[in-house]
Structures are given as structure tokens and as C-alpha cells.
Amino acid sequence: MKRFRYMKAVSVREAIGIFAAEPGAALMAGGTNLVDLMKYDVSTPTVVVDINGLPLHDITEQPDGGLRLGALVSNADVAYDPRITERYPLLSSAILAGASGQLRNMATVGGNLLQRTRCSYFYDVQVPCNKREPGSGCPAKTGLNRGHAILGASPLCIATHPSDMCVALSALDATILVEGPRGVRSIPFSEFHRLPGESPERDTTLEPGEIILAVDLPLLPPSMGYSYLKIRDRLxxxxxxxxxxxxIKIDDRIIQQAHLSLGSVAHKAWRDKDAETLLVGAAPVRAVFKRIADRLLDSAIAQEQNGFKIELAHRATVRCLEQAAAGTPQSQANKRIC
Ligand SMILES: Cc1cc2nc3c(=O)[nH]c(=O)nc-3n(C[C@H](O)[C@H](O)[C@H](O)COP(=O)(O)OP(=O)(O)OC[C@H]3O[C@@H](n4cnc5c(N)ncnc54)[C@H](O)[C@@H]3O)c2cc1C
Structure with missing residues (x-):
């Protein structure tokens, strides 16, 4: 680990001031990703700005009936808040599918959004990686790529975004509230993370010096079915x-509304709103769900080792739609797939 200075910011303006003025600065929330990246010399900040003293620790009601999650609320506090478990159980389920109890106690809303990819080449500073060192190459293309992207990849990068929470936030149409040197702005979730394109080193559309203040959850129609299904090597x-x-919202056996997001298949949570509109007006039956899965994955491209992910994503999509439609969401306590 390289030497760095440590500072504790006491106000949002102070944090933005330091972050914007010093290009080598890194903000630290729970530290569960940043500190690992520093230990591996993937991230070498000159100054670490601890933001845990900022007033961003609350979950608050919004005038439109939604909820605002402060950027520093822990993943555990979001997942177990009664307002989340009652009104946004999809989000609670997705968070509880991730990491471990200890990590969820430390990890924060803002940090989860900005966690980096788990591509092993990104973490190994001995090898090239276009995301870590632009222009150096992508060994994953011809190397270990079993877990890599099947959608939206570019010739420069096939990394995926690893978050569980973000897949639920994508389906929920959340909004990210950020503040930077030029003021406050809201970013729709679908526009927050980027596809790699020509600049895989950039994960998001955040501007230099911007920090995340909160995530806003919109009011949902009543009685929507939901499920978060996570397929992994260990349970x-x-x-x-x-x-x-x-x-999914179903009335009289007809789908009224459906939101569907795929995780760990692309550089960002993957949503296709055109495919979702094909569900509206249809019956919630397997044949319809299979057609949607076909559509979602028709542009999927496999690397040498990850072709199985296309079939896996297809089956998981159909299964998750069935679970949500039947009102039998995937349990994160009893992880049998039913
Ligand atoms: C062993 C292990 C297993 C894991 N398993 C899973 C899993 O199954 N599913 C899953 O989703 N995640 C998993 N994670 C990742 C974990 O969820 C993230 O490490 C965590 O959410 C990061 O949050 P943090 O607050 O600790 O962020 P930090 O490490 O503090 O920060 C991460 C990044 O976000 C930036 N940042 C943090 N807050 C802000 C802010 N408010 N504004 C601007 N920038 C900010 C930091 O500068 C840094 O770049 C795992 C992690 C580990 C170590």
C-alpha cells in the first residue's frame, strides 16, 4: 500500500472542496472496497477523505410518497428498515443476497453504487487492464472470462458490475442525488452507470468532484409482485x-406493468424497457416469459468460457418472472430455488 494522508470531512461542502481540488483524493465510506483496492495498489490515493461524519445517514420520507436513502446508510440498515421491507421488499431481498452480515454492516448505499468490478485482471497490477490503465489491453478477452459480460461489452473491456443492490435499484427506477462544484443534480439510475465503450476506466457519469448524497426511491403502485434471483457458484x-x-403488476391475469433488470451480465445493470412493454397486456405465463427472455438476450455475445451465462440468464429470467408473478419471491434466508 502506498503512503497517503487521511482527512475527516465534517460537511458536504468541505468534502466536495477537497475532492474537487485534489485529483488524487478518494472518498471513503465503509471502506470495504476502497481499502482492498488500496492494499492491492489498484487505487493509490494521495489523500483519503473519510466522509462518515457527513449528515447522510438517514432514510427519510419524500413528499411524493417515496423514500430517500442517505448515501451513508449501511446496506444492513436499508435491508432491515421496516419501510423498505414493506414498500420495497425487492431492494431488501437484493441487498440480503450480497456479501455477508459483517460486510453489509459496513458497506453503504453510495459505496455499493461505486464499488469496482471483480474482474481478476483489474485487481492484478502486474498485468494490463484497460479499466485500470487505459490503453494497456484486456487480458480477460483471451484469459479467464467465465464470469464476464455477455451484453454491452466493448472490444476494450468485458468487465461486469458486481452489485446486487444496483440491480434492484435499476428495476425500481431509482434516482441518484449528487452534489459537486457546480451544484446539486439528479441522475436517473439508468444513466448513472456506463457501458465501457472507448473509455472503460469510467464506470459512471459522475463529473469530477461530484459526491453521492442520496438515492431516491419512487412511490410504487400498490401490490406489485417481486423477486430477486441470484445465481452463483456458492449459495x-x-x-x-x-x-x-x-x-410486476398483474390484474385479472393480465400484466399491467413489469420492470426487469439483469445483474452481472454487463458493465451496468441491464434493462430493456422495450422488452418490458411487450409484457404489458399479456398473460403471466411461461411462454410469454420465454419470449421476453429471448428478446433480452438476443444480442448476447459469449466469450470463450462464459457461453453458459446466456442460457443461465435466460432460465433465471423466466424463473424470476414466474416467482414474481406467482407471489413467491426468492427467499434469501432459505436459498432453495423454488
Ligand atoms: C468479500 C466481499 C464480498 C462481497 N460480496 C458482495 C456481493 O455478493 N454483492 C454485492 O453487491 N457486493 C458485494 N461486495 C461489495 C460490497 O457490497 C462493497 O464493497 C460495498 O458496498 C462498498 O461500500 P463501502 O461503503 O464500503 O464503499 P467504500 O469502499 O468506502 O467506497 C467504494 C467506492 O465508492 C466511493 N464512495 C463511497 N461513498 C461515496 C459517496 N457518497 N460519494 C461518492 N463516492 C463515494 C469511494 O470513493 C470508493 O471509490 C463484497 C465485498 C467483499 C469485500
Whole structure:
């Protein structure tokens, strides 16, 4: 680990001031990803700005009936808050599918959004990686790529975004509230993370010096079915190979509304709103769900080792839609897939 200075910010303005003025600064929330990256010399900040003293620790009601999650609320506090378990059980389920109890106690809303990929080449400073060192190359293309992207990848990068929470936030149409040197702005979740394209080193559309203040959850229509299905090599403490978040509203056996997001298949949670509109007006039956899965994955491209993820994502999509439609969401306590 390289030497760095440590500072504790006491106000949002102070944090933004330091962050914007010093290009080598890194903000630290729970530290569960940043400190690992520093230990591996993947991240070498000149100054670490501890933001845990900022007033961003609350979950608050919004005038429109939604909820605002402060950037520093822990993943555990979000997952177990009664307002979340009652009104946004999809989010609670997705968070509880991730990491471990100890990690969820430390990890924060803002940190979860900005956690880096789990591509092993990104973490190994001895090898090239376009995300870590632009222009150096992508050994994953011809190397170990079993867990890598099947959608939206570029010739420069096939990394995936590993978060569970973000897949639910994508399906929920959350909004990210950020503040930077030029003021406060809201970013729709679908526009927050980027596809790699020509600049895989950039994970998000955040501007220099911007920090995350909160995530806003919109008011949902009543009685939406939901499920978060995470498929991984072990049933706990493992990142997803594929995950699916579904919200679905069904009246009189007809789908009125459906939100569907795939995780760990691309550089960002993957949503196709055109595919979702094909569900509206249809019956909630397997044949319809299979057609949607076909559509979602028709542009999927496999690398040498991850072709199985296309079939896995197809099956997980159909299964997750069935669970949500039947009102039998995937349990994160009893992880049998039923
Ligand atoms: C062993 C292990 C297993 C894991 N398994 C899973 C899993 O199964 N599913 C899953 O989703 N995640 C998993 N994680 C990742 C974990 O969820 C993240 O490490 C965590 O959410 C990061 O949050 P943090 O508050 O600790 O962020 P930090 O490590 O403090 O920060 C991460 C990044 O976010 C930036 N940042 C933090 N807060 C802000 C802010 N408010 N504004 C701007 N920038 C900010 C930091 O500068 C840094 O770049 C795992 C992690 C570990 C170590």
C-alpha cells in the first residue's frame, strides 16, 4: 500500500472542496472496497477523505410518497428498515443476497453504487487492464472470462458490475442525488452507470468532484409482485454469475406493468424497457416469459468460457418472472430455488 494522508470531512461542502481540488483524493465510506483496492495498489490515493461524519445517514420520507436513502446508510440498515421491507421488499431481498452480515454492516448505499468490478485482471497490477490503465489491453478477452459480460461489452473491456443492490435499484427506477462544484443534480439510475465503450476506466457519469448524497426511491403502485434471483457458484458469500430483479403488476391475469433488470451480465445493470412493454397486456405465463427472455438476450455475445451465462440468464429470467408473478419471491434466508 502506498503512503497517503487521511482527512475527516465534517460537511458536504468541505468534502466536495477537497475532492474537487485534489485529483488524487478518494472518498471513503465503509471502506470495504476502497481499502482492498488500496492494499492491492489498484487505487493509490494521495489523500483519503473519510466522509462518515457527513449528515447522510438517514432514510427519510419524500413528499411524493417515496423514500430517500442517505448515501451513508449501511446496506444492513436499508435491508432491515421496516419501510423498505414493506414498500420495497425487492431492494431488501437484493441487498440480503450480497456479501455477508459483517460486510453489509459496513458497506453503504453510495459505496455499493461505486464499488469496482471483480474482474481478476483489474485487481492484478502486474498485468494490463484497460479499466485500470487505459490503453494497456484486456487480458480477460483471451484469459479467464467465465464470469464476464455477455451484453454491452466493448472490444476494450468485458468487465461486469458486481452489485446486487444496483440491480434492484435499476428495476425500481431509482434516482441518484449528487452534489459537486457546480451544484446539486439528479441522475436517473439508468444513466448513472456506463457501458465501457472507448473509455472503460469510467464506470459512471459522475463529473469530477461530484459526491453521492442520496438515492431516491419512487412511490410504487400498490401490490406489485417481486423477486430477486441470484445465481452463483456458492449459495452464500459469492458474487452473482447472473442475477435478475423483477417487479410486476398483474390484474385479472393480465400484466399491467413489469420492470426487469439483469445483474452481472454487463458493465451496468441491464434493462430493456422495450422488452418490458411487450409484457404489458399479456398473460403471466411461461411462454410469454420465454419470449421476453429471448428478446433480452438476443444480442448476447459469449466469450470463450462464459457461453453458459446466456442460457443461465435466460432460465433465471423466466424463473424470476414466474416467482414474481406467482407471489413467491426468492427467499434469501432459505436459498432453495423454488
Ligand atoms: C468479500 C466481499 C464480498 C462481497 N460480496 C458482495 C456481493 O455478493 N454483492 C454485492 O453487491 N457486493 C458485494 N461486495 C461489495 C460490497 O457490497 C462493497 O464493497 C460495498 O458496498 C462498498 O461500500 P463501502 O461503503 O464500503 O464503499 P467504500 O469502499 O468506502 O467506497 C467504494 C467506492 O465508492 C466511493 N464512495 C463511497 N461513498 C461515496 C459517496 N457518497 N460519494 C461518492 N463516492 C463515494 C469511494 O470513493 C470508493 O471509490 C463484497 C465485498 C467483499 C469485500
Amino acid at each position: 452464500s458469500y459469492a458474487f452473482a454469475l447472473v442475477s435478475v430483479a423483477v417487479l
